[in-house]
Amino acid sequence: MTMKPFTELTDRETAIKLIMDNVKPIKRVEAVPLDEVAGRVLAADVVAGFDVPPFDRASMDGYAVKALDTSGATGDTPVRLKIIGVQHTGELYEGEVGGGEALEIATGSPMPKGSDAVVMVEDTALEGDVVVVYKELKAGRNMAPAGEDMKRGDHVLSRGAVLTPGMVGALAALGYAEVEVYEKPRVAIYSSGPEIVPQGTPLRPGQIYDVNSYTLAAVIESNGGAPVKRGIMLDDVESVEAAIMDAADHDMGVFSGGSSVGVKDLFGEVMERLGDVFFHGVRVKPGKPTLFGTVGGTPIFGMPGYPTSCLNNSYVFLAPAVRLLARLPPREARVLRLSMGHRMASRSDREQFITVRVEEGKAYRVFKQSGDITSMTHADGYIVLPVGVSVVEEGEEIEVTLLY
């Protein structure tokens, strides 16, 4: 493994491949209460331990009967059955339904012995303790057999499933109080730069507030990771080494601001020494000074310091890596074919991500410099200009990839 010098830029697809080849899905699992498992990734196959429902049950409100007793029943020629009691829901009726008899029953109640169908209450009338049945039934009518939903031994869910409400429902029906899921990977976040100040402290001249640790945390969280903010890293060798070793103790580490080729840039150097650097510098604009490597197998990102570049590249490079780590499927890109609302020219020798607002079916550039977070704040999506393309004409058809 040799380091690519920063001057030799890696194209986006190669960079993504290098990342995805070096991120391993998380292996640690944890038991999570059923109430909190929606959206989590199942860590083991689920096989039904018993029939659901566990008993034959009525699927309508009415009377449990022997179907044969209703032979020939019509509105004009009803049959009359003796009501012998009520099947209370949640209990088993002790007796048995005999010939000429009916037992009052509600939807969901277990079918009493001797019965094989339910007459809907709508098809009956009451005469004291006699029910008048106006409709002939076949055996099995208006009831559901035990195991209709899931049979004991059925393979219900597979390891790796991202749990939907419907899957949570199946786990609930099988009596799970908690479920083994994969842990959310812990992604450590570090800001850097002596000008960076935490929110809540007043700014002194030359200082600015930390932006990247917040946008990174939001992107990491919405892609299945557990962001762990590790503060602001100082710009000396010892601090950078310590921070990188600290990151290596997490499932992934993300640094911002430390990968620009400034005179004080140490991050790439130290990464090179402590681990493997797979690329340093990508052929995209904004966001060239992006680094990816591993230390002791832990993937480490060095993101640009500029808030827009950092956030843009966190969508392009970091989010897919976090999803792979968290075992979530790749996010499906939502792409709109729109026309450009105005002529736009932007020259670069790199692939360009241009943020746009969408208004009345047209795309308008959110015109800001790459340092400006508001170019992301007010964007609905972005268009990608390949290397060599520097102009989009007004009315030209373009593809907008939506951010959300």
Next chain:
Amino acid sequence: MTMKPFTELTDRETAIKLIMDNVKPIKRVEAVPLDEVAGRVLAADVVAGFDVPPFDRASMDGYAVKALDTSGATGDTPVRLKIIGVQHTGELYEGEVGGGEALEIATGSPMPKGSDAVVMVEDTALEGDVVVVYKELKAGRNMAPAGEDMKRGDHVLSRGAVLTPGMVGALAALGYAEVEVYEKPRVAIYSSGPEIVPQGTPLRPGQIYDVNSYTLAAVIESNGGAPVKRGIMLDDVESVEAAIMDAADHDMGVFSGGSSVGVKDLFGEVMERLGDVFFHGVRVKPGKPTLFGTVGGTPIFGMPGYPTSCLNNSYVFLAPAVRLLARLPPREARVLRLSMGHRMASRSDREQFITVRVEEGKAYRVFKQSGDITSMTHADGYIVLPVGVSVVEEGEEIEVTLLY
């Protein structure tokens, strides 16, 4: 307000209109740490309190100079400037850049007095304490003026915005440590039915596990609500009254299992007495026994007891109501035009929601009874058969609304 008898079913669109007309967006606000605001709804406009960046800054690594001093500089005819020191990031350089002078500067650092441009380090060479400049610059080059991103007084974000990572970034840049957002509405959930048993207890004959409170909680949570599980409601007048009054103390109440027309059904009766019932019974299959009303202004849903009916109707009726309550925009339906993988016949006098799996571009019915949660567990989406349509032919083009 008079109650619609259950036998007079309300169609879906009317039901949704009645719900949306009677749900009021939440008014309570809370201050939430910046780290946790992504996805939340902003409760007040945000106006920039100061310029961002707060100072003119370098946007490249290099040397701060007077642009005029670089006049005529080329690769063959460089100009030489005296390096007077280093502008440390995060501080203000005390002195001033004079004619023929240069100050070393890194990206993001404040521009020192007297300078009006930055020579990129790539366009220079070093000769001791002299920098050789190979390129002519205009004033303002490679630097960004104070307020370029946001100017003091700029309207940055509007009340009601759902906070994206890019918006969180803007709030961070403005120094917010916490943000006023709307509270997540508290939605109380009640199961009912004497046969319902909590997970973790062994089933006795006739009993089943509680499914609906889990699927409802998952749907409520993923639509911006805070589910509050209030347990299993008993089937007597006092318990039903107490539960409904308890629900009225929340922002919304959702009951399941109590709105079927069983002999023991009390829910509709008590709702009628304590508040207003807007409909009871909808013309959809599954999920007919659905009720909506208000008690003391609090919206109350009575959902079907069958897990599939309950979950299906929670997507159709409950989720839009929770989103409105939470001030989230309606979820955009994701609809695929596919062809049906097999002939399918299903007769009903109600609008039918048929759950389907999608495989290789074709839709296949997840064939289960309406009581079976696995018909939702294994579904990718559903097709809607209008009243009067009972057959879809193999290969017929249909619209599948994706569940997730």
